[in-house]
Amino acid sequence: EVQLLESGGGLVQPGGSLRLSCAASGFTFSSYAMSWVRQAPGKGLEWVSGISGSGGRTYYADSVKGRYTISRDNAKNTLYLQMNSLRAEDTAVYYCAKDQGGNEDWYFDLWGRGTLVTVSS
Amino acid sequence: QSVLTQPPSVSGAPGQRVTISCTGSSSNIGAGYDVHWYQQLPGTAPKLLIYDNSNRPSGVPDRFSGSKSGTSASLAITGLQAEDEADYYCQSYDSSLSGYVVFGGGTKLTVL
Numbered sequence: 001e002v003q004l005l006e007s008g009g010g011l012v013q014p015g016g017s018l019r020l021s022c023a024a025s026g027f028t029f030s031s032y033a034m035s036w037v038r039q040a041p042g043k044g045l046e047w048v049s050g051i052s053g054s055g056g057r058t059y060y061a062d063s064v065k066g067r068y069t070i071s072r073d074n075a076k077n078t079l080y081l082q083m084n085s086l087r088a089e090d091t092a093v094y095y096c097a098k099d100q101g102g103n104e105d106w107y108f109d110l111w112g113r114g115t116l117v118t119v120s121s
Numbered sequence: 122q123s124v125l126t127q128p129p130s131v132s133g134a135p136g137q138r139v140t141i142s143c144t145g146s147s148s149n150i151g152a153g154y155d156v157h158w159y160q161q162l163p164g165t166a167p168k169l170l171i172y173d174n175s176n177r178p179s180g181v182p183d184r185f186s187g188s189k190s191g192t193s194a195s196l197a198i199t200g201l202q203a204e205d206e207a208d209y210y211c212q213s214y215d216s217s218l219s220g221y222v223v224f225g226g227g228t229k230l231t232v233l
Contacts, residue, residue: 035222037167044123045159045167045210047222059221095166106214106222107157109178111166 002026002110004096009115016086016119022079022096022112030054030074033099035108036081038092048094049081052104064090086119093117124149125211125225132231133201141196141228143211149223151192154214158187158196161208161227170209171196198230206232
């Protein structure tokens with residue numbers, strides 16, 4: 001079955017760190033760019049970060065640049081998001097999303113169910 | 122404030138036609154970048170509805186259609202059904218300094 005499954009969310013204090021994982025199955029993971037997209041409670045979608053299929057190119061939204069690091073392990077079919085210096089405004093459901101094409105098209109035909117990150121003291 | 126502007130809400134009766142607009146600028150839609158649309162049903166992840174302005178993924182009913190002109194794009198839904206009640210988001214690429222992937226703020230569709 002083609003799917004993405006996120007994990008690693010939870011409650012963390014401001015200034016803390018968290019690492020999200022996204023396990024992919026049912027497709028050739030290394031052939032597709034991947035992204036993280038978040039949604040704050042009751043708010044819209046915000047793209048956070050993207051990575052090329054090989055992992056050699058990474059991209060970040062200004063709101064997380066310097067604090068978040070995206071990476072992937074193609075041998076394990078897993079995408080990661082290391083989040084440091086977390087702030088209250090980072091509270092959101094974080095979705096893992098697969099690029100539709102193989103050319104960093106940057107639109108997403110497969111989404112995970114999301115994992116909730118809550119930053120609060 | 123989102124880079125792409127959508128109306129916060131639209132509504133229509135069953136069977137009617139509704140449209141949702143998405144207005145961008147010269148650094149995204151107006152620069153020629155494609156527009157994509159997602160449907161998010163309550164409590165679920167977004168689902169790709171329209172890609173590359175007007176293409177439907179397999180399984181998406183032809184009641185959904187998309188178009189693009191200048192710095193704007195539109196999603197049209199005909200023969201409105203109760204199950205269409207959801208949030209709809211447009212998305213494109215932006216070449217400005219804060220660029221890459223940008224979303225609209227989302228539009229809540231209510232089926233009356």
